[in-house]
Amino acid sequence: MRRNATDPIDQQKWDAILQGDESQDDRFFYGVRTTGVYCRPSCKSKLPLRKNVEFFDSAEQAEEKGFRPCKRCKPDLSEFDRANPLPDQLKKICDLYFDDRSRLSIELERLDIHQNRLIRLFHQKYHTTPTKYLNGLRVVKAAINLLKQTGACCRSLQNVGSAASRVSIALSSSNMDRHRSNTAGRDQKLPS
Numbered sequence: 799m800r801r802n803a804t805d806p807i808d809q810q811k812w813d814a815i816l817q818g819d820e821s822q823d824d825r826f827f828y829g830v831r832t833t834g835v836y837c838r839p840s841c842k843s844k845l846p847l848r849k850n851v852e853f854f855d856s857a858e859q860a861e862e863k864g865f866r867p868c869k870r871c872k873p874d875l876s877e878f879d880r881a882n883p884l885p886d887q888l889k890k891i892c893d894l895y896f897d898d899r900s901r902l903s904i905e906l907e908r909l910d911i912h913q914n915r916l917i918r919l920f921h922q923k924y925h926t927t928p929t930k931y932l933n934g935l936r937v938v939k940a941a942i943n944l945l946k947q948t949g950a951c952c953r954s955l956q957n958v959g960s961a962a963s964r965v966s967i968a969l970s971s972s973n974m975d976r977h978r979s980n981t982a983g984r985d986q987k988l989p990s
């Protein structure tokens with residue numbers, strides 16, 4: 799249900815937007831229905847018309863409603879996000895369960911965050927997507943297994959490298975690599 803346009807709380811928020819009030823950043827966000835973009839209250843972008851504005855308590859809420867983060871004020875990458883423990887938590891989950899897909903998906907669900915946002919946070923910190931990171935772990939594990947199976951000796955790094963590249967070629971034709979290789983794509987699924 800849409801709030802009444804004269805709601806006093808909404809009016810306060812609108813005033814904060816008009817004033818570019820940075821103290822309100824992270825307290826709420828606003829989406830512009832005509833552009834599908836959401837912003838922080840202090841965003842320096844052109845002011846939208848009041849009637850096109852929708853308020854959200856969090857970036858997640860805005861994204862769940864289908865809004866994209868503004869490229870100028872980056873409402874998805876706030877101070878809070880920089881101190882956000884989620885990328886580290888996700889990395890730890892990947893490190894522990896990269897070869898146990900069912901446990902992996904259980905742990906990922908427990909993070910309880912919109913997956914596009916989680917992927918972006920991870921990418922911001924580690925400059926790779928969770929899927930690529932997981933695949934890297936799986937390639938190394940597979941390379942080690944291959945060396946064990948073939949009885950090759952681990953003393954030589956060259957052995958590991960050539961085994962890894964063989965495994966990598968095998969993986970690239972498998973469905974494990976079905977995810978698009980673009981950066982932190984909005985439509986990308988969390989790894990499985």
Ligand SMILES: [Zn+2]
Nearest residue numbers: 837841868871
């Ligand atoms: Zn903005």
